[in-house]
Amino acid sequence: MQIGLFSVGDVSADPTTGRTPTEHERIMNTVAIAKKAEEIGLDVFATGEHHNPPFVPSSPTTLLGFIAAQTKTLLLSTATTLITTNDPVKIAEDYSVLQHLSGGRVDLMMGRGNTGPVYPWFGQDIRNGVALAVENYALLRRLWREEDVDWKGKFRTPLQGFTLAPRPLDGIPPFVWHGSIRTPEIAEQAAFYGDGYFHNNIFWNAEHTAQMIRLYRRRFEHHGHGPADTAIVGLGGQFYMGRNSQDALREFRPYFNEAPVYGHGPSLETYMAETPLAVGSPQEVLEKTLAFRNYAGHYQRQLFLVDHAGLPLKTVLNQLDLLGEILPDLRAGFAEGRPAHIPEAPTHASMLAAQGAHEAPRHDAVDDVTGTSPYEMARA
Amino acid sequence: MTNLVVVSAGTGIPSLSTKLADRLADATVRGLGGEVQVKHLELRTLARDLADALVGGVRSAALREAFDMLCTADGVIAVTPVYNASYSGLFKLFFDMVDRETLRGRPVLIAANGGSARHSLMLDTAMLPMFHYLKAFVAPTGVFAATEDWADEYLVPRIERAGTEFAAFMRAHPAPTPEDPFAVADFSTLLGN
Numbered sequence: 001m002q003i004g005l006f007s008v009g010d011v012s013a014d015p016t017t018g019r020t021p022t023e024h025e026r027i028m029n030t031v032a033i034a035k036k037a038e039e040i041g042l043d044v045f046a047t048g049e050h051h052n053p054p055f056v057p058s059s060p061t062t063l064l065g066f067i068a069a070q071t072k073t074l075l076l077s078t079a080t081t082l083i084t085t086n087d088p089v090k091i092a093e094d095y096s097v098l099q100h101l102s103g104g105r106v107d108l109m110m111g112r113g114n115t116g117p118v119y120p121w122f123g124q125d126i127r128n129g130v131a132l133a134v135e136n137y138a139l140l141r142r143l144w145r146e147e148d149v150d151w152k153g154k155f156r157t158p159l160q161g162f163t164l165a166p167r168p169l170d171g172i173p174p175f176v177w178h179g180s181i182r183t184p185e186i187a188e189q190a191a192f193y194g195d196g197y198f199h200n201n202i203f204w205n206a207e208h209t210a211q212m213i214r215l216y217r218r219r220f221e222h223h224g225h226g227p228a229d230t231a232i233v234g235l236g237g238q239f240y241m242g243r244n245s246q247d248a249l250r251e252f253r254p255y256f257n258e259a260p261v262y263g264h265g266p267s268l269e270t271y272m273a274e275t276p277l278a279v280g281s282p283q284e285v286l287e288k289t290l291a292f293r294n295y296a297g298h299y300q301r302q303l304f305l306v307d308h309a310g311l312p313l314k315t316v317l318n319q320l321d322l323l324g325e326i327l328p329d330l331r332a333g334f335a336e337g338r339p340a341h342i343p344e345a346p347t348h349a350s351m352l353a354a355q356g357a358h359e360a361p362r363h364d365a366v367d368d369v370t371g372t373s374p375y376e377m378a379r380a
Numbered sequence: 381m382t383n384l385v386v387v388s389a390g391t392g393i394p395s396l397s398t399k400l401a402d403r404l405a406d407a408t409v410r411g412l413g414g415e416v417q418v419k420h421l422e423l424r425t426l427a428r429d430l431a432d433a434l435v436g437g438v439r440s441a442a443l444r445e446a447f448d449m450l451c452t453a454d455g456v457i458a459v460t461p462v463y464n465a466s467y468s469g470l471f472k473l474f475f476d477m478v479d480r481e482t483l484r485g486r487p488v489l490i491a492a493n494g495g496s497a498r499h500s501l502m503l504d505t506a507m508l509p510m511f512h513y514l515k516a517f518v519a520p521t522g523v524f525a526a527t528e529d530w531a532d533e534y535l536v537p538r539i540e541r542a543g544t545e546f547a548a549f550m551r552a553h554p555a556p557t558p559e560d561p562f563a564v565a566d567f568s569t570l571l572g573n
Binding site for chain 1: 440563567
C-alpha cells in the first residue's frame with residue numbers, strides 16, 4: 001500500500017491572519033512539505049498542474065526534479081498531468097528525464113484539467129476533452145515503448161520516424177494512473193490499458209465514487225488484465241487532525257469556511273457527513289480512512305490533500321507529524337484482511353524485476369559521427 | 381404504473397405555485413387513468429442543498445433523491461412563481477444542477493404563477509427555451525395563473541384542459557429509459573478502431 005500526499009498548489013490567504021503567502025513562499029513550502037513527507041515515512045508526493053492563479057505548479061517536472069534531488073525514497077507523481085493540453089511528446093520527454101534523474105522514482109496521473117480556459121490557452125478546444133485524452137495518451141504510450149514512431153492523429157503534427165530521447169530508464173515507461181471524478185470513459189481508458197485508476201474522493205459521496213471504481217474494476221477484468229479485485233486503484237482524501245475532535249473542528253473550521261473550493265457552501269459537519277473529509281482526533285481520521293475499503297475494495301494508493309485553503313506551513317507540517325504518528329496503524333489496518341493475491345501498485349523497481357534484472361537497455365545509443373557506443377565502451 | 385413528478389418552486393406556505401402544481405397533477409392523473417404515482421418536489425426544502433451544491437460541489441442525499449426521481453419520471457410538471465419577468469432563481473438553480481441528459485425526451489408540463497397577467501408570455505419566452513435547451517418534450521398547453529385568475533372561474537377548465545392534454549401527451553411520448561451514467565462504450569470505439 002502506497003500512502004502519500006497530493007497537492008493542488010493553491011496560493012490562498014490564511015483566513016485567521018489575512019496573510020497570503022507569496023508565490024515564491026508557496027513553491028518553497030511545497031518543497032518543504034514533500035521533504036517532510038519522506039521524513040515521516042510516506043511513499044508518494046504528487047503535485048497538481050495548473051496554468052492560472054491562484055495556483056503555482058505550472059511546471060511539474062521542474063518542481064519534482066528539484067524535490068527528487070533532495071529526497072531518496074519518495075515516489076514523485078502528479079495529480080494530474082494535463083494529457084489534453086500538453087503535447088504528448090513533451091510529456092514523454094519531461095517524465096523520461098525525470099525518471100533518469102530520480103532513479104525511477106516517478107509515475108504520473110493523467111487528467112483533463114479543472115478550468116475551461118486552459119484549453120484555448122494551449123490551442124485546444126474543451127469540447128474535444130475526452131478525444132484529446134484518448135489520442136494524446138495513445139501517442140504517449142507509443143513514444144515510451146517504441147523507438148521508431150510513425151504517427152498521425154487529429155490534434156497534433158504527424159511524426160515520421162520519431163525517437164523519443166532520452167528513452168525511459170531501463171526501457172521501462174513510468175506507471176500511469178488516470179484520474180477522473182465522473183467521466184466513465186476515463187475509467188474505461190485506464191481499464192483498457194491495465195493502468196491505474198484514481199478517484200480524487202474529495203467532493204462526491206461514497207456511492208458515486210464506488211460506482212466509478214466498480215466500473216473500472218469490471219472493465220479491467222473485461223480487457224483481460226486480471227480479476228477485478230487485482231485492478232490498481234488509488235483514492236484521494238483529506239483530513240485535519242487535532243489531539244481531540246473539538247480542537248480539530250475548532251482549528252479547521254475557519255479554513256474550511258473560506259476554502260477556495262467548497263468555502264461558503266455546505267457546513268463543515270455536512271461536508272464531513274457527505275464526503276470523505278475527516279476532521280477529528282487521529283483515531284477518528286484513522287478509522288474513517290480505513291473505511292474507504294468498504295466501498296473501494298482493497299486498493300493500492302491513498303493520497304491525502306493536506307496543504308490547501310491557506311493553512312500555514314507550520315500547521316501543515318504539524319499535520320504531517322500527526323499523520324506520521326498514525327502511519328503504522330494505517331499500514332497495519334490496510335494490511336488487515338488483505339488477500340495475498342491483491343497486488344501492490346507497480347513501481348519502477350517492481351517492473352524492472354518483472355522484466356528481468358540488469359537486462360541491457362533496449363536501445364544502445366550510438367554516436368552518429370563516430371559510430372561508437374558508450375555502452376560498448378563501458379563493457380570493453 | 382406511471383410516475384408523475386411535480387416540481388414546485390413556490391416559496392411560501394401555503395404557496396400558490398404549489399397549489400397550481402397540485403391541481404395540474406390531479407387533472408393529469410384523471411386524464412391518465414390507471415395507477416399513477418405522484419411525487420412532489422418542493423424546491424424550497426432543497427434551497428440550501430442546491431446552494432451548497434452550486435458553491436461547494438457536494439450533492440446532498442436529498443438532492444440525489446430528487447434527481448433520481450426525475451430520471452424515472454414518465455412526466456414532469458414544473459411550476460414556478462414569476463420573478464422579474466422570468467422563473468425564480470430557485471427554479472433555475474434546480475434545473476441547473478440536474479444532469480444535462482436527465483430531461484432529454486421526457487414530457488414536461490410548464491406552468492407559472494404571477495402577480496399580473498401581463499407576465500403570461502414568460503411561459504414561452506423564459507420557461508420554454510430552458511426546457512428546449514434541456515431537450516425535454518414540452519407539452520403545447522401550459523398554464524399561467526395570475527393572482528386575479530384565482531378569483532376567475534376559467535382557471536379551473538384551463539387547468540383541466542392542460543392536465544388532460546398532458547396525459548395524452550405523456551401517452552404519445554413515452555419517456556426514455558434512463559441511461560446508466562456509468563455505462564461506457566468499449567475503448568476500441570473511442571480509439572476509433
